[in-house]
Amino acid sequence: MDIPAKPWTKKFPPKKILAIRLQATGDVVVTLPYLQDLHIFFGSQVKLDFLTRKETEDIPKKILLFNKVYSIGGGRNFKKQLVSAFLLLPRLFFQRYDIIIDLQNNTISKIIRKGLSPKAWCEFDRFSPISGAERYRLTIEAVGLGKSKADSSFRLKYPHTGLKILNNNGWIEKNDLVVLNPAGAFETRNWNINNYVSFAQLWLNVFPQTQFLIMGTSFIAARAAFLKEQLGNKLINLVGQTTQSEAFAILQHARLVLSEDSGLMHMAWISGIPTVALFGSTRSDWSRPLGEHTFLFDSSDLPCGNCMQAVCKFGDIHCLIRVTPEQVFHESFFLIQKLQSAQKKMIIE
16 A cells, blocks of 8 residues: 655654544544544654544544644534634644645645645545555554554543533443444435334343433434333433533443444444444445454445445345344454453453
8 A cells, every 4th residue: 555655754752742533523533543543652852633524623622632632613514624724824834744644635724734834744534445544554654653552441531521421311330331322324224213122121221330421403303212112211311412522431331332333433442442333325435444352244245345336226224234132242252351361361361
């Protein structure tokens, strides 16, 4: 894979680095473990800043990682984004960045990078058929600062936020917390909502000391209401009640996250939380969660798989109707058991 880059060749470390990822929430958070590794490697001797959009700045601003988080406005209007970027450019110019890590690679990020004239830079590969996370890692490596890896040991600026919200909404801390996230953007990414109920019942048969949680935007309000009706006081419904950073903080207390393709799913796995993902029509080669703490149900084995279509041509969400609650429970249970065994082994060693 050929990543456009002008590597850092000096024998001393850079003083200032700017990383850019403008959209979307899921993509922004997936860059964070790799930038965290960079931050830990250099420590305080290197200033690491981040540029994103106002809609996605919340989580980067609420973790102890960046010296400064900049953002551009304009919503999803390209012309307004461009104006906002030009207005920000003088402030960025006076920072005199040595390196720019462009993890976006679009018109605006190119204008910013060229306008700032850094000594070294690298540009995200947008199209190779491998996971976005792996492409972020390789892009960072391409700038010449050494090997890159994911580091999920995030430190929150307000570490008690998640626990406070959960306690205020009825979570009993001795209970396991399992997050249900039926938040796929299209019907081809939606597992039947009744399947979540069946999964929850199977889970409770084995782990009765469990409470379930659903959170996110009003987009899933109807699904959340249905799950609340079915699961009663076993479900905490926080839909529409949390910011992105609050949701991120809450996830740190989860034992398991069962999720369709969404920003919340990416928040979970990059945090090292055991995550079972249901992908439907999503291209799994681009968006799959990585690591031993994840399991993915995807459509790549089907002739029509990874179709990225909003409506199934078969009329039945061909790739997800075959996934049963029993299968999902089995893989979730196995994942938890595997991780527990690995932790015990590490303690013994």
